[in-house]
Structures are given as C-alpha cells and as structure tokens.
Amino acid sequence: MSGPRDPGTTPDALHDAAVRLACAELVEILTDYLEGALPAHDAAVIEAHLALCPGCAAYLAQMRATIRVLGHVPVETLSPEATSTLLAAFRERGPG
C-alpha cells in the first residue's frame, strides 16, 4: 500500500494535513525540508506523512543514500599541464 494508511479515528489536524499532503508535492519540497528551510508546521506535516507513507519514506531513504554515495564519487581535477605550470611558478617564487 503506497497511499496513506487508514486515517484513524482521531480528527487530529496534523494527521489530516499529513494525509492530504500529496506525495507528488512532498518530493518537490523534500530538499527544503532537508535544508531546514520549511516553517516548523510544514516540517511536522512532512514527518507525519513520512510515518504514514512507505513510498515517501523509501524515497527519502533513497535520497539520503544518493547523498551518501555522492560523498565518495571521484572528482575532476586540474590537468597535469596546469598543475605543473603552478608547481613551476611556486618554485620560481622561492622561499618568501
């Protein structure tokens, strides 16, 4: 079941808001949430929705996994030519 589960019997406003929050919208504001850029109430609605919706919870876990992998990707660096130009300039400069 990927939609929200049984909304339950307590007419709790936060819960209702969490059920109403569309997954399509959640994935669009997820970065704002992770960046701490949302008002506290909106963040609470997201957290309540995540607790109800396995699809969105998995999406968030995948996003976190993606960020984790990014921490280890190989990066592009200066060409060897540019690097040797800089080292030559450094040698030429000599001790200050």
Next chain:
Amino acid sequence: MPVADPDLVERLRGGDEQAFAEVVRLWSPAMLRVARAHVRTHASAEEVVQDAWLAVLRGLDGFAARASLKTWIFTVLVNTARRRGRAEAGRVLELERPGVDPRRFRGDDDEYPGHWRDEAAPVEWGPEPEVLAAEFRGLLGRALAELPDRQRAVVELRDVHGFDAEEVCTLLDLTPANQRVLLHRARTRLRGLLEEAIA
C-alpha cells in the same frame, strides 16, 4: 581541513613545494567546479583556477590570516571567475523537466490524488553492498558531468566537497532559495538515475 592553517601558510611562504602540491590537489577540484559555474567552458575554468593560484602565490606574503587560508583562496578564485564570467557574458539559464515522472502519481480523480500509485511507489534499496557502492560511484560520477553547469556546481560543492549552503551561495552568487532549487533538481535527478540502475 586536517592541516593547521598558520602552519600551512608558513610552509607555503617557506617554499615547501610538497605542501603547495597538496593544497593544489585538495582544493582545485572544488575551485574548478566554482569557476565552471561562472564561465562557459572547461578550458576557461582551468585558466581561472590557474590564474587564481598564481594570484594566491603573489599575495601569500601579504596574507594577514584574518580569514582562513581556504576562505581567502576561494575569495580570490570567485573574484577571478566573476571577472572572466562578465567578460564572456550571457550565460544561458537552463530550463527543467519535473524531477519525478508525473505518471508515478495518482490522478486527480483518485481518492488520494498526487499520491504514489501502488506499482510505482519507491521501495527501500536496502543496505548498499560494497560492489554496488562502487558501481553507484561510477554512475554518479558520469551523471554529474551531464548535469547543467549550475546544478552540477551546487550539488558537487555541497555533497561531494562538503561546503555548506551559505558558502555555496557566496561562491556561486546565488540566493539561498536558488541554491536550494538547484540542489533539489540535481539530487532528484541523481536519485532517479540510481533508482533506474537498481530496477
């Protein structure tokens, strides 16, 4: 940065080539990324980084260490990159597709409009085995190269090089809101690629 700053500055002033080679190796990838967000070509970005390092060498003796060495170097870099960027002028802003395929969500006629369709909902990937992690790294490395320049700059500086949001705004001349939009688009795209690769 594990190297103690005052120490490092002294070593550079003293002509310690190994120390210089080390900071060039450590900081140039992030510098390239910043430069590339201001100018049009990779070649141009390389020149900007090179010019920035040369300016740093010229300024080293006068560097008063009020800011950290890294902050100062990146400030020199951004100024060099902005100057070059203005000279090239007219960078194009990239337009965007939606991050997640809209067909994965239920229609407006559904009881839960906009919620995941059962068959299209994301599923947990589970713990990443080492083999997969290596494959993911290669895949993301290639995918980064295909992102629009500013998205690439933001996500690499944040998630690969570990700069914080405020630093990235300063380095790339972005408002906080724009920084988040670019980060969001980039991360969303990259997550989607990994998801496709796993499926």
